[in-house]
Amino acid sequence: MSLPHWWKDWRGETVLIIASGPSAAAADIGAAQGRVRTITVNNSWELAPWADAHIACDAVWWEIHRGLPQFGGLKLAGDLEAKDKFGIDLMPIDRASVDRLVLDKPQLVSGNSGFTAINLAAHFGARRILGVGFDCTCAHGVHWHGLHGPVLANPDQDKTDRWRRILDDAAPALAAHGVAFINCSEKSALTAYPKMSLSAALAAFAL
Numbered sequence: 001m002s003l004p005h006w007w008k009d010w011r012g013e014t015v016l017i018i019a020s021g022p023s024a025a026a027a028d029i030g031a032a033q034g035r036v037r038t039i040t041v042n043n044s045w046e047l048a049p050w051a052d053a054h055i056a057c058d059a060v061w062w063e064i065h066r067g068l069p070q071f072g073g074l075k076l077a078g079d080l081e082a083k084d085k086f087g088i089d090l091m092p093i094d095r096a097s098v099d100r101l102v103l104d105k106p107q108l109v110s111g112n113s114g115f116t117a118i119n120l121a122a123h124f125g126a127r128r129i130l131g132v133g134f135d136c137t138c139a140h141g142v143h144w145h146g147l148h149g150p151v152l153a154n155p156d157q158d159k160t161d162r163w164r165r166i167l168d169d170a171a172p173a174l175a176a177h178g179v180a181f182i183n184c185s186e187k188s189a190l191t192a193y194p195k196m197s198l199s200a201a202l203a204a205f206a207l
Contacts, residue, residue: 003106006074006089008053010037011125014205016198018044018051019114020143021135023186027198029132035206036130039121041113043145044133045071055091055120057113060151062086078108078116091116099166103177112163118170118181128180130201136164137189160189168192 015037018024029047032038038051042061045054045068054071056062057078067086068075077088093116094107101119102109108119114134121129138157155163171192174181182205183190184198196204 004089004092006076007106008074008124010121012127013037013125014128014130015039015121015124015126016048016130016132017041017114017117017121017134018047019117019131019133019135019185020044020145021133021185021188022141022143023135023188024133025145026186027132027184029198031199031202032130032206035202037121037124037126039117041117041133043143046145053120055113055117056082057091057093057111057116058152062088064151076120078110078113091120099169101170101173101177103173112166115163115166115170118167118174122174122177122179126179128182128205129174130182130184130198130205131193132184132198134167134183134185134190135188136160136167137187139189140187164189 016032018040039053040051042056053074055076059079059081062082075088076091078091078093082088083090092107093110094102095110097109098111108116137160181193183193183195
């Protein structure tokens, strides 16, 4: 399978992924600008409009945001409708893989956008991933930006419990692939990864 034209070579680099958990609002994300590669997920582009890449799997999200014309980085959708309507680059999704990272071919896990972003960074060759907003619990709120409107679904505790299990279960696969995931989410239910504040992680691993 050939690589998409937008595929990046980030081998050996540190990649920050900003997911949507409430703790993302408290992180000093601006300190990462120009120091690490950055991927944003859904509305979290607002926290880092300078990011290298943005992922939103749902066509409805792209419709609401009209293709996000104000974002200058790589924009990736998981649905052909967003590609056709707004010219968003289409991620090669393995629809059969929902709970496991796809690391043996240039495709990405289906489902949760944060998990898909981790899969993408691993494919790009990231040596280290700093995860912000991977709270995987509704105990402290739903998103850093509050609830989505009536069209997009919001997570509940059952969903976030499932996301926690999937992410924690992925730790051995990431390690075997040579990727270290560092949980920089202040209030996170994840247990399988080392935890640091984003400020400390940037001081240790960024340019």
